[in-house]
Amino acid sequence: MRITKFAIPEIIFGHGSLDHLAPCARRLGASRVLLVSDKGLESSGWVERVMDILSGNGLEWVYFADCSSNPRDHQVHQGAQIYLEERADVVIALGGGSPMDTAKGIGTIVGNGGRISDYEGANKIMRPLPPMIFLPTTAGSGSDISQFCIITDVARRLKMSIISRSLVPNVSIIDPQVLLTKSEELIVASAIDAFAHAVESYLSLLASPFTDHQALRAMELIMANLMPAVERRDPQALEQLSIASTAAGMSFSNAGLGIGHSLAHSLGGMFDVLHGLVHPVLLPHVMRYNLPVSVDRLAAIGRIVVGPRMASAESIARAGIERLGEFFAGLGVPVRLGQLLPDRSALETIARTAVHDACTLTNPRAVTWQDLLAICEEAW
């Protein structure tokens, strides 16, 4: 086995774990924190709740809410300026992938200076970030666990993948009760994002015994719990989706991803699509593309999706991919690329950009931009 690295934040998980926020912040040296969240969360009441917890424990806070659903470079720089002007000492992010990635970007600039685009790619961050505590409100992005930060470069119209050990927060406080207030669309999009993290990291060139079983477990939990979570808002199913998202985060943060995410980043940089809604469209085609080099691993995924059967690895793998497409369709989300984009004119640009995304490096099968274009055409 080659050398493998495995790093995750300290995790506090469970109903009511939000109560641990103030002691954690104080342990990390907080006296005045920058709280990063977004407008959508204000209406749910969680932002106020966090502010109350901080104030009630003698901690000052500065609030920054300028995070769009695909966070942008200028938002990161604005947040970093506020952090420095206000002399904050710890960053707390409350929300889904967008506020968390914005917080990571802010931490990067605060600790390292320069422009956020300076850190695009893997292992470009050389100096430490301020302490970070994340409070995820969706079960999907895995940003609360991962070494990944995805920021849109507005001028270039692309999503930059920034990957560094330094981007793992100090503590992730995961309170599944916040999921109860989520819309059906957000629960589905988040769970599918987590599922795609699990699949792509399991197929990744950097997959290891430390990540494999986290990935497989995430897939099992999502297949078993997504329907009850959506249909009945079953609290136990929502909790299991949180565990699945965390497991998928442990896997992809350390094993990396693949061309499904390269394409999703490229597409999301040009069109403001909810990230989790790109995977139902692309994932089955990406799996099919990787089949020639990953038969056994796709068969292991197939066994989770369709159940154990006696058949050749290839036929189980194919059956799994088919069934997954039907499963996504049954969730009522778009399953053709044509439903997400206005026309095919951007496809070549999407493919040419995606081939340079950092996630392409760990895809099990080599790709050219023409291969990526063919996948998009197949998914149209």
Place this chain on the structure above:
Amino acid sequence: MRITKFAIPEIIFGHGSLDHLAPCARRLGASRVLLVSDKGLESSGWVERVMDILSGNGLEWVYFADCSSNPRDHQVHQGAQIYLEERADVVIALGGGSPMDTAKGIGTIVGNGGRISDYEGANKIMRPLPPMIFLPTTAGSGSDISQFCIITDVARRLKMSIISRSLVPNVSIIDPQVLLTKSEELIVASAIDAFAHAVESYLSLLASPFTDHQALRAMELIMANLMPAVERRDPQALEQLSIASTAAGMSFSNAGLGIGHSLAHSLGGMFDVLHGLVHPVLLPHVMRYNLPVSVDRLAAIGRIVVGPRMASAESIARAGIERLGEFFAGLGVPVRLGQLLPDRSALETIARTAVHDACTLTNPRAVTWQDLLAICEEAW
């Protein structure tokens, strides 16, 4: 689900991962490190290898080797004094549980002052320790992963369990090639220690979805790989034992242990027995004691030990316990307490001490010292 915490160090795993030592140390601010190891490891050549790596990378080191196989309080204080006198800045431990626990004790005193007995129990360490990098040379103690530190109080003739989040090292560098130089007895004792960690943490009152699957995975890997590792020194089997020990460490560090370890600590404080050799004697009896409250969990363990079968949970659980006793006997280690101790005269003291060990708190079934004495008598 109640609130659960999960914390592990950054892990670098694989053949040749020792090469990451110098960059890791530098990243943690090292210029002059305290290297903690023991005499036994000097003859294996690994101590010199680590010294060469440090010197070759411009790092100064001070060497401390006064760690006995059940490390003692005065050794910890002596090491802390050397750290401070020599103005060291990072602690590196190379070895099994003993040098690693000594290093944790040294770090505790350096960062917090006082006597090591001041920190006995859970969550008594209030100030941070110096940065620590651990290089485990046995696949068993899990000290490189865990929040536990076991130090013998010489005056009281007992092993203190010190448990704190602060005792998790910053980085654990696990290079399975160091296991190739181990004796058969040490491989067996270490693997059984890891197996006992997995079993007791899986039964623990603090077990969670984050620890359960690590525990089960550790048991599976040890059952499958211990024999080939011992009989043929099969490198792949040894690597799998390393992975198992790491998984068991992730589990018990976060879920805690039970009365098997309470008794092992108590017994090890009075008699200088190799820790891993206590479990084959006690574990089946401890499992049997816990059976009335943990039938389903002991059945899950039974399915790993004897393979899946159609039978009641209780009968699978019992079959697993029986088979485990035979498995230990087949390894050629002592399986009766009478083989480890001179006579029964110490049993009552052992039981009375063990009932106050921190590990007793997480045992699934309540115990009195009389219950513990009965377990010892049964195991005699």
